[in-house]
Amino acid sequence: xxxxxxxxxxxxxxxxxxxxxxxxxxxxxxxxxxxxxxxxxxxxxxxxxxxxxxxxxxxxxxxxxxxxxxxxxxxxxxxxxxxxxxxxxxxxxxxxxxxxxxxxxxxxxxxxxxxxxxxxxxxxxxxxxxxxxxxxxxxxxxxxxxxxxxxxxxxxxxxxxxxxxxxxxxxxxxxxxxxxxxxxxxxxxxxxxxxxxxxxxxxxxxxxxxxxxxxxxxxxxxxxxxxxxxxxxxxxxxxxxxxxxxxxxxxxxxxxxxxxxxxxxxxxxxxxxxxxxxxxxxxxxxxxxxxxxxxxxxxxxxxxxx
Numbered sequence: 001x002x003x004x005x006x007x008x009x010x011x012x013x014x015x016x017x018x019x020x021x022x023x024x025x026x027x028x029x030x031x032x033x034x035x036x037x038x039x040x041x042x043x044x045x046x047x048x049x050x051x052x053x054x055x056x057x058x059x060x061x062x063x064x065x066x067x068x069x070x071x072x073x074x075x076x077x078x079x080x081x082x083x084x085x086x087x088x089x090x091x092x093x094x095x096x097x098x099x100x101x102x103x104x105x106x107x108x109x110x111x112x113x114x115x116x117x118x119x120x121x122x123x124x125x126x127x128x129x130x131x132x133x134x135x136x137x138x139x140x141x142x143x144x145x146x147x148x149x150x151x152x153x154x155x156x157x158x159x160x161x162x163x164x165x166x167x168x169x170x171x172x173x174x175x176x177x178x179x180x181x182x183x184x185x186x187x188x189x190x191x192x193x194x195x196x197x198x199x200x201x202x203x204x205x206x207x208x209x210x211x212x213x214x215x216x217x218x219x220x221x222x223x224x225x226x227x228x229x230x231x232x233x234x235x236x237x238x239x240x241x242x243x244x245x246x247x248x249x250x251x252x253x254x255x256x257x258x259x260x261x262x263x264x265x266x267x268x269x270x271x272x273x274x275x276x277x278x279x280x281x282x283x284x285x286x287x288x289x290x291x292x293x294x295x296x297x298x299x300x301x302x303x304x305x306x
Contacts, residue, residue, distance in 0.1 A: 016279065023274065023278045024275060034270060079273050090261055090276075098243045101250075105184065109180075109185040113184065120132035136185075139189075144179055148248065148252040155175060165253055172255075188235070198227070204222065205222060226299070247262060262274070
């Protein structure tokens, strides 16, 4: 168990290092620079600003300096176009919003997706199964930029208690959370159904049925633990993805989370802000994958010997 945890942490560190390196050089390969404006800035002013931020130095020197500040001082750098504002401050301000959206979304996904998948597996090849599969396929096929506006128009305009923009009251949270939650519930339903069908066909399940065990007991005590392993493997990365990948949802519903900052940073060529957000996203995904691995080991003791 300890060996597996240490191995996963080591893999995560290597992944983050590669992610930081690729992001650093890719953002500098983008056309233009942070001082590219519609209105031309005098060359001597641009030179002074580059000297102030260290962007006048060779790329290799910038890379070494960035890694040193990151590892030694845990400094993600400054926002270039906002004097005195740290990248860490932007993340600290916007992360709670994205986290709240992610928690609400994963809660909806779990409450809808897991029961739908389990019931569909238990009622295989019935109307219940076909209906669950149809809704799951619908959720997988429809992207968030389609579901979001549809909900905003149909529910937001019809129900005055639901707001279609902002993040100031609980009424603002429902539509974006439902949008993200519905999409992930579709994946969870299919994974839970597939895992449960696989377990329900095992010999020990047939033995329990032959001994006269009630169907509910067979599902809850014998099949559920093993059947949910594929869904658990998906939950960790999905949760991190809800926090880090909700750019479209945050833009549609005007949510002041990290997604909007990332989009604006890419538009404004904010090198340090892009690097900081990508690194933070990578850290979330690595951490979520580690937790998902531990959950799978808890559900399946055979994985402890892997």
